[in-house]
Amino acid sequence: MKPVIVVDLGGTNLRIARVVGNNVEHREIFSTPRGAESIVGLIAEQAMKLSAGTAVGVAVAAPGAVSRGLGGLSKAPNLPELDGYPMAEEIRRLSGLHCMVENDANAYAVGEVTYGAAIGYKSVVVITLGTGIGGGIVLEGRLWRGADGVAAEIGHVCIEENGRRCGCGASGCAEAYGSASSMLRLAKEYGSNATSAREAYELAKNGEQAALKAFKRAGTALGILISSLVNILNPQAVVIGGGGSAAYDLLEPYILEEMKLRTFPLAMRNLQLLRCKLKNYAALLGAAVLLEEQIST
Amino acid sequence: MKPVIVVDLGGTNLRIARVVGNNVEHREIFSTPRGAESIVGLIAEQAMKLSAGTAVGVAVAAPGAVSRGLGGLSKAPNLPELDGYPMAEEIRRLSGLHCMVENDANAYAVGEVTYGAAIGYKSVVVITLGTGIGGGIVLEGRLWRGADGVAAEIGHVCIEENGRRCGCGASGCAEAYGSASSMLRLAKEYGSNATSAREAYELAKNGEQAALKAFKRAGTALGILISSLVNILNPQAVVIGGGGSAAYDLLEPYILEEMKLRTFPLAMRNLQLLRCKLKNYAALLGAAVLLEEQIST
Numbered sequence: 001m002k003p004v005i006v007v008d009l010g011g012t013n014l015r016i017a018r019v020v021g022n023n024v025e026h027r028e029i030f031s032t033p034r035g036a037e038s039i040v041g042l043i044a045e046q047a048m049k050l051s052a053g054t055a056v057g058v059a060v061a062a063p064g065a066v067s068r069g070l071g072g073l074s075k076a077p078n079l080p081e082l083d084g085y086p087m088a089e090e091i092r093r094l095s096g097l098h099c100m101v102e103n104d105a106n107a108y109a110v111g112e113v114t115y116g117a118a119i120g121y122k123s124v125v126v127i128t129l130g131t132g133i134g135g136g137i138v139l140e141g142r143l144w145r146g147a148d149g150v151a152a153e154i155g156h157v158c159i160e161e162n163g164r165r166c167g168c169g170a171s172g173c174a175e176a177y178g179s180a181s182s183m184l185r186l187a188k189e190y191g192s193n194a195t196s197a198r199e200a201y202e203l204a205k206n207g208e209q210a211a212l213k214a215f216k217r218a219g220t221a222l223g224i225l226i227s228s229l230v231n232i233l234n235p236q237a238v239v240i241g242g243g244g245s246a247a248y249d250l251l252e253p254y255i256l257e258e259m260k261l262r263t264f265p266l267a268m269r270n271l272q273l274l275r276c277k278l279k280n281y282a283a284l285l286g287a288a289v290l291l292e293e294q295i296s297t
Numbered sequence: 298m299k300p301v302i303v304v305d306l307g308g309t310n311l312r313i314a315r316v317v318g319n320n321v322e323h324r325e326i327f328s329t330p331r332g333a334e335s336i337v338g339l340i341a342e343q344a345m346k347l348s349a350g351t352a353v354g355v356a357v358a359a360p361g362a363v364s365r366g367l368g369g370l371s372k373a374p375n376l377p378e379l380d381g382y383p384m385a386e387e388i389r390r391l392s393g394l395h396c397m398v399e400n401d402a403n404a405y406a407v408g409e410v411t412y413g414a415a416i417g418y419k420s421v422v423v424i425t426l427g428t429g430i431g432g433g434i435v436l437e438g439r440l441w442r443g444a445d446g447v448a449a450e451i452g453h454v455c456i457e458e459n460g461r462r463c464g465c466g467a468s469g470c471a472e473a474y475g476s477a478s479s480m481l482r483l484a485k486e487y488g489s490n491a492t493s494a495r496e497a498y499e500l501a502k503n504g505e506q507a508a509l510k511a512f513k514r515a516g517t518a519l520g521i522l523i524s525s526l527v528n529i530l531n532p533q534a535v536v537i538g539g540g541g542s543a544a545y546d547l548l549e550p551y552i553l554e555e556m557k558l559r560t561f562p563l564a565m566r567n568l569q570l571l572r573c574k575l576k577n578y579a580a581l582l583g584a585a586v587l588l589e590e591q592i593s594t
Contacts, residue, residue: 065563074563075562075563122444123443123444137529137530139436139441144436144530145531146420146530146531146532146564147419147420147531147532147533147564147567148531148563148564148566148567149531149563150531150561150563150564151529151530151531151564152529152531153528153529153531153561153564154528154529156524156528156559156560156561157525157528157529158456158521158524158525158559159455159458160457160458160459161456161457161460161517161521162457163458169558170558170559172458173559220458224455224458227453227455228454228455228525228529229529231450231451231453231454232432232434232448232449232450232451232454232525232526232529232530233434233441233443233448233529234442234443234444234445234446234447234448234449234450235443235444236444261466261467262453262455262467262470263453264447264450264453265372266362266371266372266445266446266447267443267444267445267447267448267450269445270444270445
């Protein structure tokens with residue numbers, strides 16, 4: 001099996017690795033440079049270095065809506081310089097390596113299903129709790145990308161018609177309660193001293209009522225979201241990942257409480273609610289799987 | 298092409314037909330008898346009559362959760378006598394004809410996608426507005442049944458956390474606002490004189506404010522539901538069917554208003570919102586398609 005170069009491109013960090021199967025042979029982390037040329041320049045340069053002539057291609061997991069026609073992001077709120085930029089073509093031109101671009105939450109989902117928490121399950125919804133809420137849907141072993149490549153925008157599933165304002169402009173999106181950022185925002189509103197989601201979690205574990213209340217609110221919202229996903233898709237498993245999943249133990253009881261009330265009983269009976277396993281490796285490993293798939297078909 | 302016998306089994310009526318392709322050669326309507334033996338007896342008797350030795354099998358579209366292992370309904374709130382009853386086996390025993398049982402909303406969806414409003418679309422969500430809200434999901438031309446055969450229980454997608462009480466016990470399910478029954482219930486609560494959903498529609502068309510307000514509320518709820526479905530699945534089309542779709546013209550503006558606010562723009566851009574075409578023939582024709590599929594694989 002030949003190595004694959006994979007990139008987990010975020011608004012803050014750019015992780016690049018050489019992967020063979022589920023083995024990350026080498027990984028480097030950079031601050032994400034500004035400007036499309038600098039980003040693809042860094043990826044191409046590092047990809048050539050890591051490949052050293054051996055890799056079959058580069059897979060970039062990127063935050064935003066992926067357009068297959070463009071070979072890049074057609075909507076990239078966290079990296080606006082890449083909006084409409086033909087990333088795959090430029091990386092190919094600069095590095096000589098075949099390149100594909102995939103949505104980062106989709107890659108994350110494929111990673112967790114192939115090598116992580118959901119090994120052995122064929123139909124899985126993966127939810128990532130970060131700045132927003134992202135997701136990936138795997139049905140009968142295949143990633144469901146949607147008709148326009150933008151399926152699983154699950155952060156904007158409404159849970160409360162006239163609820164909290166979401167960054168998207170609508171009210172009551174699940175993301176406005178259940179993302180890691182919203183957990184912190186809620187804690188502050190309730191009077192917590194937390195300055196990060198991580199700190200809110202620690203304060204809650206030490207009994208701070210405001211922080212506890214925030215995780216209860218977030219967990220309830222996530223329970224409603226997951227119930228909707230399960231009632232629609234009837235998957236075998238739901239995986240909770242992303243930075244916010246660090247608070248899994250605080251969220252789980254409220255998620256389950258809401259699911260018992262709202263999930264269709266026959267869809268609930270065999271359902272597994274799982275916590276992610278691969279953390280920062282999920283998107284890298286998933287991107288590698290998707291590139292191998294693309295090359296072999 | 299050989300004929301297929303298809304049955305649309307409802308809590309009130311039982312429709313049975315001989316179908317070749319999309320041609321309904323003969324159709325009969327009966328009141329649904331009470332008791333599992335009487336139901337399968339009537340189906341077997343009429344199937345043999347309509348087949349006259351020519352049909353390849355019987356497909357029954359039935360309301361409830363279908364268990365493939367059982368060959369029947371594992372949950373049938375509208376026909377409790379069929380709960381856990383091996384319907385397919387009994388019909389086969391009595392008639393000598395191969396028999397399959399399928400969820401009626403799934404059959405309806407396949408009918409509309411194959412021969413109705415969504416011809417030419419491969420990834421479609423079909424919503425049926427009746428006593429409750431049902432649905433069927435077709436992805437890349439294939440019915441998505443879910444891991445346990447109970448996908449598309451979309452009536453119980455929450456739209457409002459502390460909203461109206463639903464028959465399922467939870468609060469704020471889409472069904473509590475957008476089903477045909479809920480449209481009537483809302484109209485009455487707002488002070489309408491309507492005694493049926495049909496009448497509420499006519500009163501609204503004649504300017505009765507209470508009835509108009511009910512369709513506005515139902516349309517808004519359906520817009521939230523459809524936005525969630527589209528954000529999750531990114532289909533090419535959404536079809537609105539079932540008895541409640543008779544009010545499509547009153548519902549559509551409110552559905553679209555909510556979708557413009559809540560649906561991910563890239564998933565909205567190419568999306569078609571369609572009204573069903575086949576009415577009472579959708580489930581019959583869809584059941585025939587699913588039986589042909591089963592036989593040919």
